[in-house]
Amino acid sequence: MISVCPDARRMWPFAGRVEELEWITRRLRARGARGVVVAGEPGLGKSRLVAEAVRGVRESSGRTIRVTGTQAGAAIPLGAFAHLLPAAAPPPGDDTGSDGLPALLRWAAAALRPDVDGQPLLLVIDDAHLLDHASAALVHHLALVKGVRLMVAVRAGAPAPAPDAVVALWKDDLLPRLELAPLSESAATDVLTAALDGHVEALTVRRLYRITKGNVLWLRELVLAGLATGALTRTYGVWSWRGGLPVAGRLRELIETAIGDTDDDEREALEYMAFGEPIGDDVLADLTHAAAIERLEARRLVAGCRDGNRLLIRLAHPLYGEVVRAMCGPVRTQRIKRRLADAVETAGRTDPDGFRRDDALRVAVWRLDTGGAADPAVLTDGCRLAWASYDTGLAIRLGRAALAAGGGAEAAVALTAALGAGGGRLDLEDLLPPLSDPDTAGRLAAKYATARAYALTFAGEDPLPMLAEAAVAIEEPQWRQDVRSVSVLLGLYMGRTGAAGQVARIRAFGPPSPVTAARLATAEASVLANEGQTARCLAVVDDAVRGARRWREEDPTLLPALECARLQARMFAGDLSGAWAAAADGGRLIAERSGWDTGIAGFCGHRAQLNRLGGRIGDALAWSRDGAGRLPDGGAAFSGLCLGELAHAAALAGHVAAARRALSAAERRTLPTFRTVDFAYEHARAWVLAASGDVTGAVRAARAVADRAAALRLRGHEMFALHDVVRLGAAHLVADRLDRLADEMEGALAPVLARHAAAVVTCDPASLEVVAKQLEQFGLLLHAAEAHAHTADAYRRLGDPRRAQTAATRAWALARDCQGARTPALADLAAPGLTARQREIAHLAASGLTNREIAERLTVSIRTVANHLCGVYERLGVNDRAGLAGLLIEYDGVPAA
Numbered sequence: 001m002i003s004v005c006p007d008a009r010r011m012w013p014f015a016g017r018v019e020e021l022e023w024i025t026r027r028l029r030a031r032g033a034r035g036v037v038v039a040g041e042p043g044l045g046k047s048r049l050v051a052e053a054v055r056g057v058r059e060s061s062g063r064t065i066r067v068t069g070t071q072a073g074a075a076i077p078l079g080a081f082a083h084l085l086p087a088a089a090p091p092p093g094d095d096t097g098s099d100g101l102p103a104l105l106r107w108a109a110a111a112l113r114p115d116v117d118g119q120p121l122l123l124v125i126d127d128a129h130l131l132d133h134a135s136a137a138l139v140h141h142l143a144l145v146k147g148v149r150l151m152v153a154v155r156a157g158a159p160a161p162a163p164d165a166v167v168a169l170w171k172d173d174l175l176p177r178l179e180l181a182p183l184s185e186s187a188a189t190d191v192l193t194a195a196l197d198g199h200v201e202a203l204t205v206r207r208l209y210r211i212t213k214g215n216v217l218w219l220r221e222l223v224l225a226g227l228a229t230g231a232l233t234r235t236y237g238v239w240s241w242r243g244g245l246p247v248a249g250r251l252r253e254l255i256e257t258a259i260g261d262t263d264d265d266e267r268e269a270l271e272y273m274a275f276g277e278p279i280g281d282d283v284l285a286d287l288t289h290a291a292a293i294e295r296l297e298a299r300r301l302v303a304g305c306r307d308g309n310r311l312l313i314r315l316a317h318p319l320y321g322e323v324v325r326a327m328c329g330p331v332r333t334q335r336i337k338r339r340l341a342d343a344v345e346t347a348g349r350t351d352p353d354g355f356r357r358d359d360a361l362r363v364a365v366w367r368l369d370t371g372g373a374a375d376p377a378v379l380t381d382g383c384r385l386a387w388a389s390y391d392t393g394l395a396i397r398l399g400r401a402a403l404a405a406g407g408g409a410e411a412a413v414a415l416t417a418a419l420g421a422g423g424g425r426l427d428l429e430d431l432l433p434p435l436s437d438p439d440t441a442g443r444l445a446a447k448y449a450t451a452r453a454y455a456l457t458f459a460g461e462d463p464l465p466m467l468a469e470a471a472v473a474i475e476e477p478q479w480r481q482d483v484r485s486v487s488v489l490l491g492l493y494m495g496r497t498g499a500a501g502q503v504a505r506i507r508a509f510g511p512p513s514p515v516t517a518a519r520l521a522t523a524e525a526s527v528l529a530n531e532g533q534t535a536r537c538l539a540v541v542d543d544a545v546r547g548a549r550r551w552r553e554e555d556p557t558l559l560p561a562l563e564c565a566r567l568q569a570r571m572f573a574g575d576l577s578g579a580w581a582a583a584a585d586g587g588r589l590i591a592e593r594s595g596w597d598t599g600i601a602g603f604c605g606h607r608a609q610l611n612r613l614g615g616r617i618g619d620a621l622a623w624s625r626d627g628a629g630r631l632p633d634g635g636a637a638f639s640g641l642c643l644g645e646l647a648h649a650a651a652l653a654g655h656v657a658a659a660r661r662a663l664s665a666a667e668r669r670t671l672p673t674f675r676t677v678d679f680a681y682e683h684a685r686a687w688v689l690a691a692s693g694d695v696t697g698a699v700r701a702a703r704a705v706a707d708r709a710a711a712l713r714l715r716g717h718e719m720f721a722l723h724d725v726v727r728l729g730a731a732h733l734v735a736d737r738l739d740r741l742a743d744e745m746e747g748a749l750a751p752v753l754a755r756h757a758a759a760v761v762t763c764d765p766a767s768l769e770v771v772a773k774q775l776e777q778f779g780l781l782l783h784a785a786e787a788h789a790h791t792a793d794a795y796r797r798l799g800d801p802r803r804a805q806t807a808a809t810r811a812w813a814l815a816r817d818c819q820g821a822r823t824p825a826l827a828d829l830a831a832p833g834l835t836a837r838q839r840e841i842a843h844l845a846a847s848g849l850t851n852r853e854i855a856e857r858l859t860v861s862i863r864t865v866a867n868h869l870c871g872v873y874e875r876l877g878v879n880d881r882a883g884l885a886g887l888l889i890e891y892d893g894v895p896a897a
Contacts, residue, residue: 016184016186016187017049017183021052024053025056028149035148037128039156041156043216043218044215045183045216046180047126048216054124063120063121066125067084069125070130071130073135074131076132077104077135078132105138108134121148123150127155129162131162133165137163139169143174152166188205188212189202191219198237202623221249222247222319224251225248225249231243245322247319255322259324268288268292269293270302271336272287274325275328276336276340278305278313280313281311287339300316334369340362340366341366361389367379375405376406377407379411388552390556392421396419399411416455417451417455420451420454420458442476449467449471450483453467458598463490464490467487477509478513481509488503489519490673493676494674503524507520514551519555519558522562524540525544526564528565528569530716530717531716532715532746533745538570560599560603563586564606566585567582572715572745574748574752574780575747586603587603597632601636603627605623613780615785615817618819620648624642624645624662627642631669634669636669637678638678639669640674640677647681647687651687653819654820654822656688656692659684663688666678679714682709687724687823690823699725699728702725703725703733706725706734706737716745727825735761739754748774749778752775755770765798765800768788768791782815785811786811786826788811789807789829791807815829841854841858842868842872844857846881851865
């Protein structure tokens, strides 16, 4: 279901500036306050922030008057205040009175603030940098007048300096100055969520933020343009951006204004950068005039950055390029791209470091765009480079052009690799010649087999029989070894066991090529991660990644797979921060603008998984929906991961119907060729049953998942599935098995989960307390909350209600931070329920005050304080002030007063 937000312009919210608004409000309300200056570049929301601040203090401000500086009014004395001054002419002359003020200024001040009303005055000045000098002097005078407060908005970095009287407001410390920075990415998320009234895909937020650089005005106009053109749509409750940037209308006018007037040389330089950034300064100097570039740099329209020994020049803002490109006609665009291609190729031939691969890709695209006879080898190379950058759309475009230009088998292989990774079904026999063709022997036969195998795998079809046939047909040992390395890796994804032995046998054939070694390392790392051999896994991954430059273009899927192995190894060891780092590295590797939606979906699913384990259930829902939105229709790689995490998180949040739908979709769309990669959906089944009230069925399902994981030698998944049984209340069924796993797996997590099971079985609350604290240290907050709940239950069984209450309160406090999670272990938890007076006295006691000091402060009796504290101790399950201090932070979320 797709929908749009019909009235986003009217509904555009004030968000993302909470701290700045509080800062201004405090200073406006302070005793003796004179006001505030808010400075910032255009588009950062100065005027809106000032308006919100004025709205917040209006009740205590008496009269509020507003003026705005304009370029037209800057030539008229007191032009900004003309609408507020009497129609009668001011006194003639420029005599200075006894107060030192010129007559005109004294007249204007008296007119604005007549003595008869006696009300305080709030003067709001927008665009103060455009005030005429008389208006600026009047503002400066009013800043010194008792009973007047100023809210001044001024542009930072304006082309012309602000009047001296305005600058003196902050230079002479009359008013504090707030430098308004661009929105942060988290603030932009808040703004977009509020404006669109719904969840916005994280990668869409990141893309829009990167393009607008936190400029809230440009962000607003870009969103409105996206809504109008259909580039920004909502699918199943998630807003996402697909396609290009519709820079037109008001947004284009705003950016053109920001660029300003340019001469012919400056315009030409901007055009070369718009189509070719970043460009080496040497290349740009050959294309255009150095003086023009320097002028653009002085106006902050372009910027330079170092890349080794090269100085690269790029436009100062991404949207500048969009507008400059839109202003170029097709003939001029063609000429610019052709000259860029010639210049970059010439520079590459003379560069002692050789022709850079990213430059080779750009030249291929420029040659394709400018028409004419294209070299199929250049286009084929460009196809490989684009796929190595995970830009599947560009890779497919270049590959098809290479094939049409006569690129033959090499072009067909490159195109198949890019097409296959997208999960689309291919007519392989039409695209690639059969393996029996005499021209496909050796190296090319191995490339054929690899391309076909990946395409089949991403389409959900078993590639192993075809690979086996290819290995038999290829005589050269090196290329037979290459094909067998593909077979091992893809077989591992399908759930075939024995990969470690196959890796050893293939290595024994002889020294592998770099890409063959990388495939074998990826398979080995995946096996080690799933078996819980963390240190060895990380060593294999690090070694393979260090050599990536030698094989990345041959098989771009390997780098993300290695990061996934690193992520899982960290996760199964209990190192969530390390797992998050691997997820971030993988996300940067496959940038949101790359076009490889399948790969993006995979890392979205892993982020959902890590958020769920960390107890951030709402965030897990968001990331899993983002990943699911990237999946193509029907069966697709990472369906089980994304949809399984969606079902899992929805079940934990109590959204039973949504959880069932997501689980059903996961079961229907998961590919058999990604069985181990997508194993996450198996875990969800138990929690969907538990959310439906069938805890017995959930226990049975979790044990079945553990058995399937064990059969596939996925020990990390087996560990989590067994621990799910503990969390569901049947620890006695799995305690021994968890204990054995703890001996077989590296890392600190498995032993803690085993101790959790053992302590539940033996009803050992002291051990459970230790386990709960360790789970908190791991960052597994929901698991820790459940362990505290188990502690409370154990204390109750042993007849210790006070300690039971303490543990229950800690469980409740942690569960409250898990974004609405609901599990059977937490079902009976209730808030301790302190009254307002009890909470107040508790905080005072925790801060170190005696009962007498509290009584004196609150004007109550000491007995009343003591009685309230007894009630607090009883409800929270603590015995003294020391225990109270730490618990109050969890209870109220703030330190004791």
